[in-house]
Amino acid sequence: MTKVEIEQAVINLFKQVITNSGKSYDGTVDNNTPIMGAESPFDSIDLVTFIVALEQMIEDDWSFSVTLADDRAMSQTISPFKTIGTISDYIEVLIKEQQ
Amino acid sequence: MVIVITGTRKGIGKELAEYFCNAGHIVIGCSRGEKSIENVNYEHHSFDITDEKSVKLFFSQLRKNRGGLDVLINNAAVNNALAPVALVSYNAAASTMNTNFMGSFLMAREAIKLMMKNSFGRVINMGSMAVKYEEKGEAIYTASKAAVLAMTKILAKEVYQYGITCNAVSPSAIKTDLMDNIDPDALNVVLKRNAIPEMGTTKELIDTINWLISPQANKITAQNIYLGGV
Numbered sequence: 169m170t171k172v173e174i175e176q177a178v179i180n181l182f183k184q185v186i187t188n189s190g191k192s193y194d195g196t197v198d199n200n201t202p203i204m205g206a207e208s209p210f211d212s213i214d215l216v217t218f219i220v221a222l223e224q225m226i227e228d229d230w231s232f233s234v235t236l237a238d239d240r241a242m243s244q245t246i247s248p249f250k251t252i253g254t255i256s257d258y259i260e261v262l263i264k265e266q267q
Numbered sequence: 268m269v270i271v272i273t274g275t276r277k278g279i280g281k282e283l284a285e286y287f288c289n290a291g292h293i294v295i296g297c298s299r300g301e302k303s304i305e306n307v308n309y310e311h312h313s314f315d316i317t318d319e320k321s322v323k324l325f326f327s328q329l330r331k332n333r334g335g336l337d338v339l340i341n342n343a344a345v346n347n348a349l350a351p352v353a354l355v356s357y358n359a360a361a362s363t364m365n366t367n368f369m370g371s372f373l374m375a376r377e378a379i380k381l382m383m384k385n386s387f388g389r390v391i392n393m394g395s396m397a398v399k400y401e402e403k404g405e406a407i408y409t410a411s412k413a414a415v416l417a418m419t420k421i422l423a424k425e426v427y428q429y430g431i432t433c434n435a436v437s438p439s440a441i442k443t444d445l446m447d448n449i450d451p452d453a454l455n456v457v458l459k460r461n462a463i464p465e466m467g468t469t470k471e472l473i474d475t476i477n478w479l480i481s482p483q484a485n486k487i488t489a490q491n492i493y494l495g496g497v
């Protein structure tokens with residue numbers, strides 16, 4: 169699983185959650201797109217839906233069982249739940265540990 | 268429906284599992300010990316609900332084999348700390364909190380992830396009348412159940428938008444191994460305070476759960492239902 173593949177999958181899922189929640193997002197979706205906070209198009213329900221869908225996609229498509237909201241995620245100085253880039257980085261770390 | 272029940276090796280959990288299997292539901296049960304129910308609709312998994320890895324694996328298999336679940340009944344519990352606080356060991360308290368609260372939390376956390384995807388779910392947590400009575404010698408068990416009730420109410424608010432309800436049922440005293448160490452005289456005094464001053468049965472618990480999981484109860488959430496006229 170390459171970094172680019174992870175990022176692309178995360179971006180696709182982000183767009184899917186936005187569409188399914190009936191919202192629209194005009195900005196470009198890339199590594200800097202916020203997934204949390206006032207700047208993000210996600211509300212708290214979208215964020216939960218997104219994280220749960222990510223975990224299930226990682227298990228279904230790549231056969232890794234991960235918990236994204238684990239203790240380490242909570243204690244990092246830069247939260248993985250900031251942008252598409254930070255969550256992609258964290259997914260890469262968790263997957264590498266299981267390889 | 269696919270119904271997951273924790274603590275099905277014996278006691279109330281076993282009776283609930285047998286009832287729901289006979290009513291035609293698929294019941295997936297678990298306990299640390301081995302399977303004790305023979306029924307075509309029953310599947311058993313032996314694991315400890317306080318072990319995060321085992322809980323994750325259980326739900327991962329459930330998703331692959333059954334596509335998810337409709338109902339979670341968080342029934343498994345222990346009372347390892349039945350003594351005045353001054354005499355309760357750290358491990359007795361920790362293991363009671365771990366099973367009763369952390370175990371219920373872990374099971375609920377993973378269950379709602381699958382329920383969200385199906386936009387339907389019912390989480391039923393087991394409370395206790397101990398929370399209402401605040402009996403001496405039951406501080407840790409009571410605290411663990413109070414924690415479960417607090418989680419029930421907040422979780423209900425978090426998941427309602429996903430079509431999931433979350434409630435607690437708090438039975439009166441029912442004859443099981445969990446009651447073995449309770450002083451019968453003290454229990455009688457407590458029961459006399461209830462509108463129904465005798466021991467409860469699993470029957471009224473089943474009736475209540477049956478209603479809570481029915482489509483008619485889709486707007487009943489964040490509630491704790493006391494049985495026994497507490």
Ligand SMILES: NC(=O)c1ccc[n+]([C@@H]2O[C@H](COP(=O)([O-])OP(=O)(O)OC[C@H]3O[C@@H](n4cnc5c(N)ncnc54)[C@H](OP(=O)(O)O)[C@@H]3O)[C@@H](O)[C@H]2O)c1
Pocket residue numbers: 273274275276277278279280297298299300301314315316317341342343344345366370393394395396437438439440441442443444445446
């Ligand atoms: N009996 C009552 O009067 C009464 C009253 C109010 C509320 N309740 C509540 O009703 C529920 C059931 O109580 P009960 O009287 O049926 O208790 P019980 O007879 O002692 O049965 C407890 C069940 O939980 C399982 N269990 C315990 N720890 C576990 C763990 N860490 N992981 C997985 N399974 C575990 C046990 O199986 P293993 O040992 O094989 O793991 C057993 O099947 C509890 O939540 C209790 O607080 C009971």
